[in-house]
Amino acid sequence: MTRTAFVVPLAIGFAGVCAGDVLAVLAPLHAAPHPPAAFAMAQSRPAEPELEKPAAGKPAAATPQKPATQKPVTQKPAARKPRPATQPPAARANPAPFPAEPPKAGVPRDFKVPEPKRFTLDNGLQVALVQWGTMPKVRVTLSMRTGNAFEKADEVWLADLTGDLIREGTATRTAAQVSEEAARMGGSLTVSVGGDSTSIGGDVLTEFGPQMVALVADVVRNPKFPESELARLKANMLRNLAVSLSQPQNLALQKFRAVVYGDHPYGRVFPTEAVVKAFTLDQVRGFYKETYGAGRSRLYVVGRFDAAGAEAAIRKAFDGWDKGREPVQAQPKPSSSRAVYIVDRPGAPQSTVILGIPTIDPSNADFIPLSVMDALLGGAFASRITRNIREDKGYTYSPNSDISVRYRDAYWSENADVTTSVTGPSIKEILAEIDRLQAEPPSRDELTGIQNYLAGTYVLQNSSRAGITNQLEFMDLHGLPPTYASTYVKQVYAVTPEQVTEMAKKHVLDERATIVIVGDRKVIEEQVKGFGSIIDK
Secondary structure: OOOOOOOOOOOOOOOOOOOOHHHHHHHHHHOOOOOOHHHHHHHHOOOOOOOOOOOOOOOOOOOOOOOOOOOOOOOOOOOOOOOOOOOOHHHOOOOOOOOOOOOOOOOOOOOOOOOOEEEEOOOOOEEEEEEOOOOOEEEEEEEEOOOHHHOOHHHOOHHHHHHHHHOOEEOOOEHHHHHHHHHHOOOOOEEEEOOOOEEEEEEEEHHHHHHHHHHHHHHHHOEOOOHHHHHHHHHHHHHHHHHHOOOHHHHHHHHHHHHHHOOOHHHOOOOOHHHHHHOOHHHHHHHHHHHOOHHHEEEEEEEOOOHHHHHHHHHHHHOOOOOOOOOOOOOOOOOOOOEEEEEEOOOOOEEEEEEEEEEOOOOOOOHHHHHHHHHHHHHOOOOHHHHHHHHHOOOEOOOEEEEEEEOOEEEEEEEEEEEHHHHHHHHHHHHHHHHHHHHOOOOHHHHHHHHHHHHHHHHHHOOOHHHHHHHHHHHHHOOOOOOHHHHHHHHHHHOOHHHHHHHHHHHOOHHHOEEEEEEOHHHHHHHHHHHOEEEOO
C-alpha cells in the first residue's frame, strides 16, 4: 500500500500545451502592476473638504465640536460628460470571428535539472545536493530501499505498520515533539511507504535545513516503537482495509496483480484481517532491522541552502548509522494470457474493468517512446480510447491507461468503470483501438498534440522541490543516466508516428491480455465470452 506525502502534480487536461508555453500563459497575469491595498482604498474614498488654514503668525483656532445631528458637508458632483450617441448595428465594425482552432504551440524549451553534488558517507549513505529555485525553503528527503516488496506472504502491510510506528517518536523525542519541531522550522515531517521504497522528510525554511537533517536522522536511527500505540495503529489498518475492499477498483487491482504476479510481493496488494490482527512489535522491530540501513539509503537535499553547512550537518547526523543489509529483492516473473476473470458484485450498476499486459520497465531504451504511445492510446484526456468510449459512445466517464512501474518491472493497462449493460462493447472498443494503432501510425498532428501534453505536464510536475526530488529518486531506483531528466522533453518530441505503431506492436500484446472485471456476473458473463476463457478462481 502506498502512502504518499509528495506534492500533487498539476496536470493539464488537454493536449495542446507544450513546455515552452507555460510561462507564456502565466506571464500576462503578472504584467500589469497592482496598486498597494492602502492606495487602492484611498482611491475609492470620496475627497474630504479642506479646512481653512490660519493666517501666518496666528495660532489656529480650536475646532468647535459639531452637534451629533449636523449633516456632513457634501461636495457637488462633477458634471458628467455626455455619452456619444449609440451607433446602429449596421455602423459597428464587424467583430473578429472566433478562431476555429486553438493557437499553435510555441517552440518547446529545454527542461534542465541542476547537476546534483553527490558524495557517499563511509557507511554507504549516498547523498545528492541540488540548488534549485528562489524561495528560501529546502526539502530534505531520506529514501530507503524498503517497502511492501520486501514483505513475506504473512507480512502484507508490515512495511506500513513499521512506517506508522516510526512516526510515533524516538528515544529522545515524543511524536508530538517531532511534529512541533518540524512546525517551528516552517514545515512538517512525513513518512511515506511504497512498494519499492520508503521515504522520511519534508520542507522547511532554508535557515533550518541543518536542524531538519538532524531531525530526520533521529527519526530513522532511533525509533522508539512504543507498544502503547500498536493496538490503535492496527485498528486504523483494519478500518482502512475494510474501506479499501469495499471499492471495486481495489478489488479489480487485487485480482489483476494476483493473476499476473502470483505469490510474488507485487501480487499481494491487501492483507487479510487475520494477518493484521496477528502483527506483533517483534515483527516490526525485525522488519526494521532487516530492511533499514545507511547502505540501502539515499538522502536528497533540494532547494536553497548553504552547501557546506548542509554537508557538515549530514555527516554529523548520519555518520555512525549502521550500514544495514544489502537489499535482496526477488525479481518478479509476470505472466499473462488471454483470459477473463470475473469478481462477482451482484446488482452493480457499473463494471470495473482492467485490461493489462506485462511490459518493459523504465530502464529499457523503449520506455519513453512507449510512454508516448500510451498517452496517445489511452493515457491522455484526448487519447483515442477516451474519445471512443467516453466522448463518442458514453460508456464511461473517466477511462484511462497507464504504465504501472516497479523495480525492474512494469505492466500496461487500460482501466475503466463502464455501465454494466455495455461491459462487452467497451472491451471490444478497447481492443479495437489497440489493433487500429498497431495497424496504422497516427497522424503527425495527433502525435504533436500528445507530445505537447507530455512535455508540458513533465515540466509542471518537476517545477517544485518535491518534483525534483521525486525525479531523482525515480532515476536512481531505475538506474537511469544523469541526463534523463534534462533530455526527456527532447526524447518525447523525437518520437515519430511510425515508432508509436512499433511500440504498440512490440509491447502491447493484446492477444495475451489479462482481463479482470468486477461487476454483476449474471449480466456481464454472456457479454464477455468472446474475449477469452472465463476462469473461476
